[in-house]
Amino acid sequence: MSEAISAVDHDDHSHGPAKGITRWLFTTNHKDIGTLYLWFSFSMLLIGGVLALIVRAELFQPGLQFVSPDFFNQMTTNHGLIMVFGAIMPAFVGLANWLIPMQVGAPDMALPRMNNLSFWILPFAFGMLIATLFSEAGGLNFGWTFYAPLSTTYAPDSVTFFIFAVHLMGASSIMGSINIIATILNMRAPGMTLMKMPMFVWTWLITAYLLLAVMPVLAGLVTMMLFDIHFGTSFFNAAGGGDPLLFQHIFWFFGHPEVYIMILPAFGIVSHIIPAFARKRLFGYDSMVYAVASIAFLSFIVWAHHMFTVGMPLAGQLFFMYTTMLIAVPTGVKVFNWVSTMWRGSMTFETPMLFSIAFVVLFTIGGFSGLMLAITPADYQYHDTYFVVAHFHYVLVPGSLFSIMAAVYYWFPKWTGKMYSERLGKLHFWFSFVGVNVTFFPQHFSGLAGMPRRIPDYALQFADFNMVSSIGAFIFGFSQILFLFVLIHGIRNGKPAAARAWEGARGLEWTLPSPAPYHSFTHPPKVTDDEAHA
Amino acid sequence: MKQSIKYVSMILGLIMAGYGFADELNMPVGVTEISRQVYGLHMTIFWVCVVIGAIVFSVMFWSIISHRRSLGYKAATFHESTTLELAWTVIPTLLLVIMAIPATQVLIAMYDTGGEDMTVEVRGYQWKWQYKYLDDDYNQTFSFFSSLSTPKDQIENRSIKGEHYLLEVDNHLRIPANRKVRFLITSEDVIHSWWVPDFAVKRDAVPGMLNELWTIVPETGFYRGQCTELCGKDHGFMPVVVEVMEEAAFDTWYAQEVVAAAVREEAMSKTFSNEELMAEGKQVYTTFCASCHLENGQGIPPVFPSLVGTAMMTGPRDEHLRLVFDGVPGSAMQAFGKQLDAVQLAAVVHYERHSWGNKAGDITQPRDVINLNSGQ
Numbered sequence: 001m002s003e004a005i006s007a008v009d010h011d012d013h014s015h016g017p018a019k020g021i022t023r024w025l026f027t028t029n030h031k032d033i034g035t036l037y038l039w040f041s042f043s044m045l046l047i048g049g050v051l052a053l054i055v056r057a058e059l060f061q062p063g064l065q066f067v068s069p070d071f072f073n074q075m076t077t078n079h080g081l082i083m084v085f086g087a088i089m090p091a092f093v094g095l096a097n098w099l100i101p102m103q104v105g106a107p108d109m110a111l112p113r114m115n116n117l118s119f120w121i122l123p124f125a126f127g128m129l130i131a132t133l134f135s136e137a138g139g140l141n142f143g144w145t146f147y148a149p150l151s152t153t154y155a156p157d158s159v160t161f162f163i164f165a166v167h168l169m170g171a172s173s174i175m176g177s178i179n180i181i182a183t184i185l186n187m188r189a190p191g192m193t194l195m196k197m198p199m200f201v202w203t204w205l206i207t208a209y210l211l212l213a214v215m216p217v218l219a220g221l222v223t224m225m226l227f228d229i230h231f232g233t234s235f236f237n238a239a240g241g242g243d244p245l246l247f248q249h250i251f252w253f254f255g256h257p258e259v260y261i262m263i264l265p266a267f268g269i270v271s272h273i274i275p276a277f278a279r280k281r282l283f284g285y286d287s288m289v290y291a292v293a294s295i296a297f298l299s300f301i302v303w304a305h306h307m308f309t310v311g312m313p314l315a316g317q318l319f320f321m322y323t324t325m326l327i328a329v330p331t332g333v334k335v336f337n338w339v340s341t342m343w344r345g346s347m348t349f350e351t352p353m354l355f356s357i358a359f360v361v362l363f364t365i366g367g368f369s370g371l372m373l374a375i376t377p378a379d380y381q382y383h384d385t386y387f388v389v390a391h392f393h394y395v396l397v398p399g400s401l402f403s404i405m406a407a408v409y410y411w412f413p414k415w416t417g418k419m420y421s422e423r424l425g426k427l428h429f430w431f432s433f434v435g436v437n438v439t440f441f442p443q444h445f446s447g448l449a450g451m452p453r454r455i456p457d458y459a460l461q462f463a464d465f466n467m468v469s470s471i472g473a474f475i476f477g478f479s480q481i482l483f484l485f486v487l488i489h490g491i492r493n494g495k496p497a498a499a500r501a502w503e504g505a506r507g508l509e510w511t512l513p514s515p516a517p518y519h520s521f522t523h524p525p526k527v528t529d530d531e532a533h534a
Numbered sequence: 535m536k537q538s539i540k541y542v543s544m545i546l547g548l549i550m551a552g553y554g555f556a557d558e559l560n561m562p563v564g565v566t567e568i569s570r571q572v573y574g575l576h577m578t579i580f581w582v583c584v585v586i587g588a589i590v591f592s593v594m595f596w597s598i599i600s601h602r603r604s605l606g607y608k609a610a611t612f613h614e615s616t617t618l619e620l621a622w623t624v625i626p627t628l629l630l631v632i633m634a635i636p637a638t639q640v641l642i643a644m645y646d647t648g649g650e651d652m653t654v655e656v657r658g659y660q661w662k663w664q665y666k667y668l669d670d671d672y673n674q675t676f677s678f679f680s681s682l683s684t685p686k687d688q689i690e691n692r693s694i695k696g697e698h699y700l701l702e703v704d705n706h707l708r709i710p711a712n713r714k715v716r717f718l719i720t721s722e723d724v725i726h727s728w729w730v731p732d733f734a735v736k737r738d739a740v741p742g743m744l745n746e747l748w749t750i751v752p753e754t755g756f757y758r759g760q761c762t763e764l765c766g767k768d769h770g771f772m773p774v775v776v777e778v779m780e781e782a783a784f785d786t787w788y789a790q791e792v793v794a795a796a797v798r799e800e801a802m803s804k805t806f807s808n809e810e811l812m813a814e815g816k817q818v819y820t821t822f823c824a825s826c827h828l829e830n831g832q833g834i835p836p837v838f839p840s841l842v843g844t845a846m847m848t849g850p851r852d853e854h855l856r857l858v859f860d861g862v863p864g865s866a867m868q869a870f871g872k873q874l875d876a877v878q879l880a881a882v883v884h885y886e887r888h889s890w891g892n893k894a895g896d897i898t899q900p901r902d903v904i905n906l907n908s909g910q
Contacts, residue, residue: 062695062699062700063688063689063690063691063695064689064690064691065691069767069768069769069770069771070767070834073764073766073767073769136836137836137837138837141766141767142764143764147724147725147763147764149723149724149725149741150724150725150764150765150766153724154660154723154724154766154865154866156837238740238741238742238743239741239742242742243742243743244725244740244741244742244743245740245743278601278609279603279609280609280610280611280613281611281613282613283612283613283614283615284613284614284615284618284619285613285614286614287619309727309736309737309738309762310738310740310745311719311737311738311740311743311745311746314641314642314645317641318638318641321634321637321638321641322634325630325633325634326627326630328626328630329623329626329627329630332586332622332626333619333622333623335590336590336618336622337619339590339593339594339597340618341613342594342597342598342601343593343597343601343610344597344601344607344609344610344612345597345601345607345609345610346601346602346603346607346608346609347597347598347601347602347603347607348602348603348604349598349602357594357598360594361591361594364587364590364591365587368583368586368587371579371582371583372576372579372580372583375575375576375579375633375637376637376641377568377571377572377575377637377640377641377644377734378572378575378576378579378637380572380644380734380735380736381561381572381576381731381734381736383727383736383762384727384762384763385762445559448559448560448561449559449560449561449562450562450731450759450760452729452760452761452762452769452770453762453764454764454769454770455760455769455770456770457689457700457770457771458700458770459698459699459700459701460695460697460699
């Protein structure tokens, strides 16, 4: 090759995507990979949702109607695993892929080939996980928390596939988080100091460090399980000198930061949308950053509040009760700041804003029940009842999931260059909002009245609450088909969107045309005070 | 403005209506001193949340209703205030400290397990509870299993569900009123959790660990709870039923049980007829085996093998006994030698070898079980 030709090649940044299936298989483009992540996550949401509806159908009335108790356990287990690892986490990674390069003024992610790998591992991991449902040995039936020895000595043989699937998911998450950290720390446009970064970038930076810290712990845990099952060790087997509680300590040392991995990016998203539709800057940017950092730190020292009933020494119980209560402080700071952002703004209520306001209200309700659960003596009554189910669904569904939906609506015009139908979007919101509350609010009551979680059949006094809850679940489930319709309708028939699709939207991504070019910023943009967040 | 008054009165109305139902919707107050304190903590933290929520949400909804562009409201430009940030960091922290004090006191009281009048060991099994009454030296005096007594017909919707559907057992735990009863909780297989809501007593039963709990119940009556830790297939079907008895009545019952235990011990040397073994065997099979191998012996292959016409059922009797006695390590087949006495073991093995078309043609006596073990 002559030098002249290679020089031309080098300057040619405007080439588009490859044609056909190879575009998706071999892509190293952050937008394509983001799209893959998001559609993957949506399909997992539907699969996990179907499992949840099977659970709710069985619980519609007392007695066993549709499924056997063991199959019921397989449904709850796979619902949890698919929703946590397949729906919520990949959706946030997809959003990170789409948004972080645009928000920091970079052309792409720092490590594009690894980016491709970290996505394409996932379909195999989940293919393997879901395939266990059809295995002769029986599907996974030990709950998404897979406590030993139910998941080791007493597990179906398919557990080994589960272990391998978790390893793959962990590898994917670790690569994804390394990529995000590398992008944020190295590829910001000149002038974008750390304290001028958009909140979504901040929350993801901290989330990525959490992932990097705890995914190896999870990998270690499932490896210990593998050894217990196949190689004769007794890490979790009391008869061999091991300790079943060791499992829970390691699991929740991973598990509690994991919970915040699923909510911190949501905080970031909402911190973009509320200012945009209140037409007013985010209130207390600095304290919002510090609050996220504090929550991340606290997440490492509260894990045993999931284990208040296992029989810990008094000093341990008190320590974990106090640290858990402390989380309410930075979380409260965030809520107060969002409300102050709205205060004396000039608000409009498009679909992303509706989802964000619902997020603030319903996530706060989930936070309140969390504070109640922190009070150890009261937790003895709440522990492993539907009160807990209500609590974590309030933070995960109208929390994490609503924030993802808000993000999809908010950045939809930037991604597709089209506007979705506002009327249909609002319809989707109201169905989801009503469905979520009808499903999960009564579960507070059935839990307080004494209904344990993960049971396929229940005593008669819980019948009314369960019926209402099941009706809500079907409303919520089917309204997500409407979501799919709104998206496809928008992509096909939407009106063209402006570069700054929302009047109040700020940040570098809105300086790009809609749809954003295949390579975001080929030349570093100038970070003006108007587009920065501080 | 008028509209907002309407909203506020609607919300107030809902709260009042909710308050009317509060008894059915809320945590039970329970019958012990501790459970009342726990209820108190629960209500305190609940109202703290309600008040904070009411303040935050009213500010927010006020803003949503009045600060909208459609009303021509112009956005302000303020975006930070160190004073406010400090205020809403410090005030919640103080509230939490105030809340932590009573919570700590109750927790310390719950941990005071000393000075007990009697001790009961609670042992979780897939999927039943075993209760052992221990004497002063923690030797076993007598013990029994407690498993679900709700008929399959009710669970499978073939007959009307009873009043205590899924919350009834064959043998319930009995404790005396007004005495400090200590529970030692452990498990034989996976983790279970023993819960009686009215006592505010819940603790995990962990294999290899002995957890301590206590209660003093002043009121007699029946109290019902459930296993609350996922423990496999029949997790939803292992209730806890406790009867609190007058002290004198309890003492009479206790003395009778100690005698009955001695009678059972004597039966070990008796020789039983085929009919006696079949009758006893059927009962043991229904309680201990049928949840996996089913009433008809067909099992749920491949996890729970069929017992119909297999080599084990008609082959050497001692191998069959040995399997039931030791179980199959690493599988759901438990070591029933730890759970059943020689009479029950002999009867159930005899029953299996002569039911559902199995015709082994031998007879198994309690002494065969005893010989099996002394022979090795």
